Amino acid sequence: MSENQKKIWITGASSGIGKAVAEKFAREGWKVAISARRKEILDKIAENQNISSFPLDVTNEQDCKNVFEKIIQNFKNIDVCFFCSGTYDPKKEKEMNIEQNKFVMNVNYFGTLNCVKVVEKYFKEKKGGHISIVSSIAGYRGLPNSSGYGPSKAALTNFAESIYFDFKKFNVRVSVVSPGFIKTPLTDKNEFNMPFLRSPEFAAEKIYKGFIKSNAFEIHFPKQLTLLLKFFRILPYKIYLFLIDKGVKR
Template sequence: MNKKTIWITGASSGIGEATAIKFAKEGWKVIVSARRVELLDKLSADENIFSYPLDVTDSDKAKEVFKKIIDDHGQVDLCIFSSGTYERKSEKELDVQNIKHVIEVNFLGVINCVSAVEKYYKEKNKGHIAVVSSPVGYRGLPKSSGYTPSKAA
């Protein structure tokens, strides 16, 4: 029987990393993506984890990486998009560039990854996509002028 395959973005730390480790222990073939290659390399020391570096803000690269994953592994049964970034800023430190970056990673990064897998899942008529968000999108968080709206989007 073929192992189930999962693709996890934001896998270099936090929820993404913990999710990758859990699925690998359960015997899944785990594909991990993130920007920090050295942390992905550490994760991929596990024989069930395979590293594909990706900056989710690059839509073309997301499509390229997903195509390579399919070429190398044949299928992806589940995607968990958990990339995220957060920089604590007070309301007096409004930083438009930072807010744009947070929205590009936390919101548009998900859109880029969904766009990369959408055609594949429609053609196969199967597969699942999960997105890691935050309750902060509903109730706010002090000193998070970019993070809160990016999670509410």
């Protein structure tokens, strides 16, 4: 490992967007630490010489602490953290289910917070680096059949906005990634036609470019969908609720 080689820690890297981003950064010559719960899959991805496997359940605070310590021991330093772990089960969100809502909130929101918390001191002392949080367009405004996932992502975006100011004082970049529909095991559960569906590799290219070539707070794609939904975000409730009610098949 060369002194100058850039290093990234990616959670949710056993499949979908996280895996594609890990492979993209590895191809670009970065040293990549990958985490998720399924160790065998991570170990297989880590056959790539630039990728190392650090299995982790993000809902376990102590686990997050231990894993980050191991990564630092191994890599010596980290430049970017990309927190991408997440869960979604549309069938379980058709009706309100408190247990499921708590489960989704625990993985998507508190799991990500656990990861941010364990890197906070490191980045603030280093006075540099980048923490990126994967949220979703589903967090922009309330959508049908999304009483657990949508709120967990709305909370994540708001959290990222909130910590942006604090970390900025320490010269640490905070960004949020808002993907539209990307074909992964997570969206394979959807039973509706997903507009502007893109591949995980497409997402990885956009994320890499957003990290390296811009300093933007939000990285969102594909623009055909995200710009439309951004417009929907500023509509008055009366119009927004009418359009979604008419336009979304349930």
